[in-house]
Amino acid sequence: MASMQIVLAAKNVEAQYVEMMVPLYSYGCERKVKKALSHIKGIYSVNVDYSQQKVTVWGICNKYDVLETMRSKRKEARFWNPEDNVEMEKPMSAPKDHSIFKPSLALMKARSFSLKAWKKVFTRSNSF
Numbered sequence: 001m002a003s004m005q006i007v008l009a010a011k012n013v014e015a016q017y018v019e020m021m022v023p024l025y026s027y028g029c030e031r032k033v034k035k036a037l038s039h040i041k042g043i044y045s046v047n048v049d050y051s052q053q054k055v056t057v058w059g060i061c062n063k064y065d066v067l068e069t070m071r072s073k074r075k076e077a078r079f080w081n082p083e084d085n086v087e088m089e090k091p092m093s094a095p096k097d098h099s100i101f102k103p104s105l106a107l108m109k110a111r112s113f114s115l116k117a118w119k120k121v122f123t124r125s126n127s128f
Helices: 027-038 063-073 082-088 105-111 115-125
Strands: 016-021 043-049 054-059
Touching: 016 063, 027 043, 027 054, 027 063
Parallel strands: none
Antiparallel strands: 016 054, 043 054
């Protein structure tokens, strides 16, 4: 993620602020976040507010690339603005019914039996 290239879309590209809500559990997490984000090309500054659990990045960057880099360190990271999070969510496809193809638990256990175990099962079942 840190080796992403900046592609300028126009001549007048301005720096932007990207605000994210990131769960920080210790001051070590704060250092880890700063280190991960400061290595992205085009980032001018990274401000981490531990008390608000907020990370603010300023620079010429794609905010989705910044969030992707942040999610590599903290999976629960999301944009501070809820409208931006809606754009990130992938459309949910229709749930597939896998119950037809899913073998029963008994069959799954039976497949793991060794030949010796199979012999025991069949000798016990025919010993009436």
